[in-house]
Amino acid sequence: MKKQLYVAIVIALCCAFTGVKASGIMRVAEKDSIIVTFGNKTRLIIYGENKSELDKIMRYDLNALLRDLHVKLDSSRSDTTFLREEVDGKRYLKDKSDEDYVRIGVRGVHVKDGDTEVRIDADGVSVRDHDDDNDDDDDGDKDKDYKRIGKNFHRSRVGSSPRKGFAFALGLNTYGSNDPGGIYNKEDYDLRPFGSRFVSLGYIASAKIARGQKAGFHLDFGIDFSWFNLMYDGNNTITKLTDRVDFPLVEDNNGNEVELRKSKLVVPNVNLSLMPTVSFKNSFISYVSAGMYGGYRLGSYTKVRRVGTKDNDRERVNYYLNDFRYGVAAEIGFRNFVDLFVNYDLNTLHETNRGPKVNMLSFGIKL
Secondary structure (H helix, E strand, O other): OHHHHHHHHHHHHHHHHOOOOOOOOEEEEOOOEEEEEEOOOEEEEEEOOOHHHHHHHHHEOHHHHHHHOOOOOOOOOOOOOOOOOOOOHHHHEOOHHHOOEEEEEOOEEEEEEOOEEEEEEOOEEEEEEHHHOOHHHOOOOOHHHOEEOOOOOOOOOOOOOOOOEEEEEEEEEEEEEEEOOOOOOHHHOOEOOOOOEEEEEEEEEEEEEEEOOOEEEEEEEEEEEEEEEEEEOOOEOOEEOOOOEEOOEOEOOOOOEOOEEEEEEEEEEEEEEEEEEEEEOOOOEEEEEEEEEEEEEOOOEEEEEEOOOOOEEEEOOOOOEOOEEEEEEEEEEEOOOOEEEEEEEOOOOEOOOOOOEEEEEEEEEEO
16 A cells, blocks of 8 residues: 555655664665665665655655654564554645645635545546656646546536436416316415415436537436425315315304415325426526426325414315326526426316316426
């Protein structure tokens, strides 16, 4: 290991450069090796793959190392004694800039691990390996030693779909189409605009179909869990009758209307999606995507809270909701900004002739 090699080099050169006298001789052997002899029975062998490896020892404060290094000799009568002690050479560096570090700033991320340095910035990923440096040709320009292994480190890259990865969507629900069917009044099941929220959490995988200089075409596959939160406007709630649903006013035991703080229907779903996506390089619009989705209902319940109380009345009923949902979706992404989405269910929320013919429309932002 390099650390052990450095320790051996440090001990030997400490003796050579700090005034410690050896009773033997010091000579340079072949293949960049140094052998230091102390008396008749003590030798230090220093081996480096090349001259630059041996020169690295000069980065360290040898005097400090010699003061702190304690070697305990075994009192064995044996003529041969093997000594080994490992120390962290970083603490003896003269220039602390040689230490390993991770720096994060407005210009990006700079990581140093041993002889390797990595830069991550807006232009991509760059790597510099000090082992590859040529000391004889060093002209002081360190930036040119970095090897660029990636370009355009932006979310709207062409090589991979910008939609790939975990995704969180937050938006609003409304009725894309609304037909009461001559049985219901729209006012009874109308939704609060900002109270009916849509939430989705999922993961998107992507397959690259084609790639050009300025655009790329991808096929994205997604799975997510989503929630319809349909908050009714007014003091109505949804109930299940023998053959259909109804939206009556909530009343007390005396038949008086009760003012509600909230009344909502919650419908969770698990969904699969297939979305062809076109991504753009160096454009304000990072991608445009459109496709289809299908889902399965995981349950449903109502939640009612009266004004002046913190108690919630919950009821878990299916309310003749369709078990399956399917529809079309579209997204547009912007560079350095949130993405926008819209989903439209092609099938109705309730089973045929069991409730109003409403198709759900969800829209909002996606992160």
